[in-house]
Amino acid sequence: MAIASVLGFPRIGSRRELKKAVEVFWKGEVTEDQLQRTAQDLRHANWRLQREHGIEHIPANDFSLYDQVLDTTAMLGAIPERFSWRGNTVDLDTYFAMARGNSGAAGEADIAPLEMTKWFDTNYHYLVPEFTSAQNFRLASQKPIEEFEEAKQAGVLTRPVLIGPLTYLLLGKCLGEPFDRLSLLDRVLPVYEQVLQAFSAAGAQWIQIDEPALVLDLEEEVRSAFQPAYERLSASAPELSILVATYFGELAENLETACRLPIAGLHVDLVHGAGQLEAVLSTLPGAMHLSLGLVDGRNIWRTDLDKALSLARQAELRIGPDRMLIAPSCSLLHCPLDLDLEETLDGELRSWLAFATQKLDEIALLTRALNEGEATVAQELAANREAMASRGKSRRVHQPEVRSRTAAVTLEMLRRPLSYAERARLQREKLKLPLLPTTTIGSFPQTREVRRARADFKAGRIDTAEYEQFIQRQIEETVRFQEEIGLDVLVHGEAERNDMVEYFGEQLEGFAFTRHGWVQSYGSRCVKPPIIYGDVSRPRPMTVQWLKYAQALSPKPVKGMLTGPVTILQWSFVRNDQPYETTCRQIALAIRDEVADLEAAGISMIQIDEAALREGLPLRKRDWAAYLEWAVESFRLASSGVRNDTQIHTHMCYSEFHDIFQAITEMDADVISIESSRSRMELLQSFEDFDYPNEIGPGIYDIHSPRVPSREEMASLLRLASHAVKPERLWANPDCGLKTRGWPEVRESLANMVHAAQEVRAEF
Ligand code: GLN
């Protein structure tokens, strides 16, 4: 019989209980016991829910107070020196100090938290383990076992989850002299052995060990480290059935490695590795179970059950039902919890969606169809077919006008008529900017007052006229301030925007928004991504009214501010019934229309932010070129419809350009602003290594902290930059938008920045 199973479940709770509990604990308003009780309630609710929905292999230890990679660091006792941790088990203070750093409290030293980075290609962020070459590991947290026991006491025999030793080591970074992280494997395995033995003694039958690293490009030495490692693990607890879980892509050339492991089962992603089933079936050894990841764990669409069933049947034919597990593609952590909470979404749209709870039903249903025959679930299958058909032909999804427009995109539409050098000359004549022009990245502080006004407007507590007046006042104050301190290129300040994607999504056709569709981004931070369900178009201008107002206030140029198509795509749940690039091109055309309207309204500079361009890079290098091609093309489509003397800016929140420099250049923005104040060295490096042909504004004011940088400091950064970039092509600006900052520090910092630019300008 096939087994219904789950790899991991959202832990934040239907009302974000975990977020709230953790945050009040941080403020010292509740005790550790109270926090742990909330956590326990959430775990119990999850186990109960999964059991009620017919899941047999239910995970334990998929819960975390902050992050599952941090939990693994705690389990292994790999606590960096600076946290001065001694003792047997990692206490909660040390745990949260690693997550958030330690600062502020009187007498306490400033301790930097672990770095945070994206978990593979998802929007979840994990805390990066740190290793020294002398790193030691020892079992320092009983959490995995305790949670297994806790479930057992509640009557649920779970399948506990661990992050595998190889994936864990590969996700970490080396401190000091670089060394091979896998040299630590022999030191880390004894702890894993201990944990497996403890699970075995506690009565566990299956254990899930996540090794998503197996879907990455691996060097031969790394690949060959899996076999001996898993030989040790399986020998240490012979009664335990180990399921190795891979997800987020195909195993490809790592397939044989995975299939050779001495394990009881292998999980493969058949949503993001759809093409691999046949190869997996022909490589899987005779006794190994196969867990089929048929339900998308990362997106919110209802599963096409007929399609999923036909894949399952294909597997059944080859390996029989007794070695099959039916599963989501990956942990359901990346999905919102429950569609039933969404009372405001219309029925038609809802019928196309499935959140984590609904996905449990899909998994159970597929399993029943296999075990008891499709006739027993005929009604459900029919309903599913109907939903698929309605989505397939709905006018809300398929808009012929949008289709014909995207089909009619020509090469000319992707190119500015003149080269950068010629455009620059025309722009210089028109804009008459000084050398080292000063500007900002777009947003100004989002004060409580600003947020309240937006909330009041949304809730109907103030009317449109009142709201518009409020925003106009904000714009006016922001513009006046910028003039006062002498910035050369002004912005309107983005007071009307809650979020750089949501603001545009709300005004575009083809987007929907949930009320409770929260997904954990990192720690207690959750996001509510928009859902792109249909063809995208722009019914009316989205930003023109505010920009026009701002520009009328000042003779200085005011820079229009838009979010780029790739970033809008990356930070949304994207439809799965057409290639991402098609959806991206539709968004690009909508932004292109906005760009044209801004230009027509007299805006002479337009910035199109592509904060997420880099994070969209596929996991496998071989897929990079194809991605970068359509990503760059989308940006060009959005930005190239303007006159030569209209200046296009873009902004990116990072400084690692080495591997994508060519693509950045091909975007052909007149000016790019980037993050760089935090790493002087990197800044010089990228400039010297690559000769960026257009204008560039390396951030000289680090906006990630309230610290006010001095004039001297920023002037010296500018001088440094001017060694690598010709002064005619250099801009002075902060690292990123100022919306998270407070006015007092912004006032001072920007004034210093303007003075720094004036000082350095005088030296040329
Ligand atoms: N224009 C945006 C802002 O200033 C850019 C933010 C970003 O790139 N993350 O807020």
Ligand code: ZN
């Ligand atoms: Zn930024």
